[in-house]
Amino acid sequence: MKNRFYLCSLVILLAQAGVAQDQWIQYVNPLIGTRKMGHTFPGATVPFGAVQLSPDTDTLPYDVNGTYNAGVYKYCAGYQYDDPTIVGFSHTHFSGTGHSDLGDFLIMPTTGALQLNPGTAADPGSGYRSRFRHATETAEPNYYKVRLDDNNILAELTTTTRVGVHRYTFPQSDDAHIILDLMHGIYNYADKNVWTFVRVENDTLITGFKQTNGWARTRTVYFAMVFSRPFRSYGFTNFKNYPYKGFYKRFDQTKNFPEMAGEQIRAHFDFKTNAGEQIGIRFALSPVSTGNALENLLAETSGQDFEMIRKKGQDQWNKELGRIRIEAQDRESLVNFYTALYHAFLSPTVYMDGNGEYKGLDQNVHKASGFTNYTTFSLWDTYRALHPLFSLVQPRRNSDMIRSMLAHQQQSVHKMLPVWSHYANENWCMSGYHSVPVIADAIVKGLTGFDANQALDACIQTANVGYYDGLEAYLQKGYVPDDVRPNSVSTTMEYAFDDWSLAQAAKKLGRMDVYETFMKRSQNWKNVFDASIGYMRPRLSDGTFRKAFDLLSTHGQGFIEGNAWNFSLFVPQDPEGMIRAMGGEKRFVSHLDSLFTMHLPDLFFEETEDITRDGIIGNYVHGNEPSHHVAYLYNFTGQPWKTQERVRMILKKQYQPAVDGLGGNDDCGQMSAWYIFSTLGFYPFAPGSEDYQLGSPAIKKAVLTLENGKTFTIDVKNQGARNVYVSKVLLNGQPVNKRTLKHSDILKGGIIQFIMAARPAK
Numbered sequence: 001m002k003n004r005f006y007l008c009s010l011v012i013l014l015a016q017a018g019v020a021q022d023q024w025i026q027y028v029n030p031l032i033g034t035r036k037m038g039h040t041f042p043g044a045t046v047p048f049g050a051v052q053l054s055p056d057t058d059t060l061p062y063d064v065n066g067t068y069n070a071g072v073y074k075y076c077a078g079y080q081y082d083d084p085t086i087v088g089f090s091h092t093h094f095s096g097t098g099h100s101d102l103g104d105f106l107i108m109p110t111t112g113a114l115q116l117n118p119g120t121a122a123d124p125g126s127g128y129r130s131r132f133r134h135a136t137e138t139a140e141p142n143y144y145k146v147r148l149d150d151n152n153i154l155a156e157l158t159t160t161t162r163v164g165v166h167r168y169t170f171p172q173s174d175d176a177h178i179i180l181d182l183m184h185g186i187y188n189y190a191d192k193n194v195w196t197f198v199r200v201e202n203d204t205l206i207t208g209f210k211q212t213n214g215w216a217r218t219r220t221v222y223f224a225m226v227f228s229r230p231f232r233s234y235g236f237t238n239f240k241n242y243p244y245k246g247f248y249k250r251f252d253q254t255k256n257f258p259e260m261a262g263e264q265i266r267a268h269f270d271f272k273t274n275a276g277e278q279i280g281i282r283f284a285l286s287p288v289s290t291g292n293a294l295e296n297l298l299a300e301t302s303g304q305d306f307e308m309i310r311k312k313g314q315d316q317w318n319k320e321l322g323r324i325r326i327e328a329q330d331r332e333s334l335v336n337f338y339t340a341l342y343h344a345f346l347s348p349t350v351y352m353d354g355n356g357e358y359k360g361l362d363q364n365v366h367k368a369s370g371f372t373n374y375t376t377f378s379l380w381d382t383y384r385a386l387h388p389l390f391s392l393v394q395p396r397r398n399s400d401m402i403r404s405m406l407a408h409q410q411q412s413v414h415k416m417l418p419v420w421s422h423y424a425n426e427n428w429c430m431s432g433y434h435s436v437p438v439i440a441d442a443i444v445k446g447l448t449g450f451d452a453n454q455a456l457d458a459c460i461q462t463a464n465v466g467y468y469d470g471l472e473a474y475l476q477k478g479y480v481p482d483d484v485r486p487n488s489v490s491t492t493m494e495y496a497f498d499d500w501s502l503a504q505a506a507k508k509l510g511r512m513d514v515y516e517t518f519m520k521r522s523q524n525w526k527n528v529f530d531a532s533i534g535y536m537r538p539r540l541s542d543g544t545f546r547k548a549f550d551l552l553s554t555h556g557q558g559f560i561e562g563n564a565w566n567f568s569l570f571v572p573q574d575p576e577g578m579i580r581a582m583g584g585e586k587r588f589v590s591h592l593d594s595l596f597t598m599h600l601p602d603l604f605f606e607e608t609e610d611i612t613r614d615g616i617i618g619n620y621v622h623g624n625e626p627s628h629h630v631a632y633l634y635n636f637t638g639q640p641w642k643t644q645e646r647v648r649m650i651l652k653k654q655y656q657p658a659v660d661g662l663g664g665n666d667d668c669g670q671m672s673a674w675y676i677f678s679t680l681g682f683y684p685f686a687p688g689s690e691d692y693q694l695g696s697p698a699i700k701k702a703v704l705t706l707e708n709g710k711t712f713t714i715d716v717k718n719q720g721a722r723n724v725y726v727s728k729v730l731l732n733g734q735p736v737n738k739r740t741l742k743h744s745d746i747l748k749g750g751i752i753q754f755i756m757a758a759r760p761a762k
Contacts, residue, residue: 047316109177203382206225351375361426431560434498436498537564593620
């Protein structure tokens with residue numbers, strides 16, 4: 001009997017330990033990256049959720065006189081950790097971008113005399129904003145809490161995929177208010193609002209929409225808002241008056257007027273509260289209609305209270321984060337890893353209603369049949385590692401993202417795949433046509449769920465739209481001339497890589513004519529390489545290289561987010577050819593070494609406002625994605641141990657479990673995806689290939705649970721801070737004599753073992 005008792009106790013303890021171990025959200029800190037340039041947001045959301053409900057501390061790029069304030073760059077996510085006040089809580093945010101938009105439908109609870117302007121951080125009492133302290137702030141996956149000190153209101157947030165759920169605990173007040181600010185937005189343009197509309201359906205239900213002309217030129221978002229109890233009164237102010245008011249003259253619109261319309265609307269809903277009384281709000285979004293928003297609200301939150309919704313969302317996070325289960329040296333490493341995985345699973349975001357309807361690029365209503373439609377495609381960044389990460393651990397979701405890209409292409413008047421798209425808009429941001437390597441990578445790695453040949457045709461069409469960004473000249477001359485388009489060199493190099501990835505997909509599908517054509521195009525990088533100096537260089541339409549040229553300057557030299565010294569290394573499709581062109585292995589390694597050790601002039605930082613000294617190592621700028629493959633270039637030389645050394649150094653310097661722990665914009669998860677792969681010990685050096693370059697794993701063990709039902713284990717022996725070098729690699733017990741790992745080998749399941757050492761195995 002005693003043995004049975006001890007056995008039962010042991011089973012209970014093991015079960016409890018298992019539950020604790022599976023709570024991966026305990027290692028996620030959404031505040032990481034909220035100081036300086038990480039541009040992440042700390043609020044509540046579910047994996048890939050359409051709603052990202054988060055506090056905004058400031059957002060405006062223009063001062064009261066309309067003067068542009070370049071400092072707005074830091075507010076791309078709406079929140080900066082060092083700010084002393086919160087303006088309110090809005091429902092849509094980008095994570096880690098270098099451009100601002102969204103920030104829709106700000107909610108702010110207040111007490112006392114009604115104020116319908118946000119005031120200033122220097123004088124919070126001049127408006128409805130409130131001071132707050134980080135000591136009362138909690139940020140977890142799908143849960144955010146903070147006390148608003150000026151009104152002694154406790155704010156709590158959680159979400160479903162399409163609904164933001166608020167809970168505000170008030171003090172006793174005869175004048176409690178919920179402010180709905182439709183003017184608010186995370187701006188990059190003055191007067192972004194085109195039109196807003198609010199309709200008071202009854203004393204608990206509000207509906208409406210907002211149309212903006214910002215980074216996305218024509219974006220409309222609909223909402224349905226439900227209060228947990230009736231309000232006593234309501235009203236609004238239109239901060240931009242119009243000469244035509246005939247409709248309003250027939251009514252007293254100063255109080256309890258049920259229709260509000262205009263560009264600059266702020267509404268208020270008034271309550272009387274007892275001490276400790278809670279007012280809940282459920283705020284659903286739709287890209288199509290207020291009716292769909294209400295359907296989303298009912299479908300996703302009916303019969304559930306705040307805690308149930310919070311738990312359901314956190315269970316979703318635990319499931320997604322558990323796709324990769326790691327053992328690390330310390331808790332800080334676990335926090336770094338699972339926060340990176342959390343950031344990687346924030347976007348792209350779901351963009352359709354529960355019934356499958358969404359607004360397409362043609363501004364018509366479409367219905368996603370058999371797939372989930374997504375938006376927020378920051379492809380210049382995310383094709384490099386984020387989408388390859390999805391191909392590995394989220395292949396079904398990545399296939400749906402590709403189907404979303406194909407739908408975009410069909411709705412495009414240009415018949416082009418997305419470049420940088422969100423909310424039924426193409427922003428045309430950055431360069432290249434980087435949907436192509438996302439799709440090519442998926443085809444090469446055998447993803448299903450979409451028509452591969454149709455997808456390849458869409459890639460070919462996109463790669464031949466001559467009037468897009470110097471592409472006509474590229475097709476004619478084999479390069480983009482510097483007198484035709486800015487960023488001519490980097491654009492040429494990016495086109496060449498995209499062409500290579502397209503060729504790999506064509507080869508996989510047996511379309512050898514396409515393969516030959518695009519393999520030839522993939523060598524166009526050579527046309528902007530100046531052998532006389534050993535670097536890429538702007539070339540004019542007459543074939544000559546531009547004379548006035550600075551290797552280190554980032555301004556007007558033909559490169560986007562880089563200079564000739566570092567961007568000349570962007571030839572992931574042909575590293576061996578690049579090494580030969582740069583003078584052979586010895587000279588190349590010397591060049592590569594110098595990248596990490598050189599000292600940049602002050603002018604470099606003055607020219608590049610999005611780079612801080614904290615985010616670079618020599619001339620290696622980790623926050624700018626064209627550098628992300630660079631540390632793995634040593635694998636193509638006789639000194640692969642330097643890849644191991646550099647990777648571990650970058651992991652340590654550029655990623656910390658702190659609010660300022662990211663060395664650059666997270667860029668919709670790309671920075672985080674680099675961290676995840678590199679921590680695991682391999683990296684997708686050239687998307688479109690099934691080969692990963694081996695590096696130096698920074699964990700003790702990891703188990704990848706694959707969607708095909710198999711598991712792949714990474715086992716690291718002799719792990720330690722000094723043991724950064726790999727002395728031996730075994731795959732399923734057999735020595736690995738190459739510096740690569742194949743995607744197909746991972747999908748078979750099994751185990752890869754790294755034996756680490758304190759000295760390189762030369």
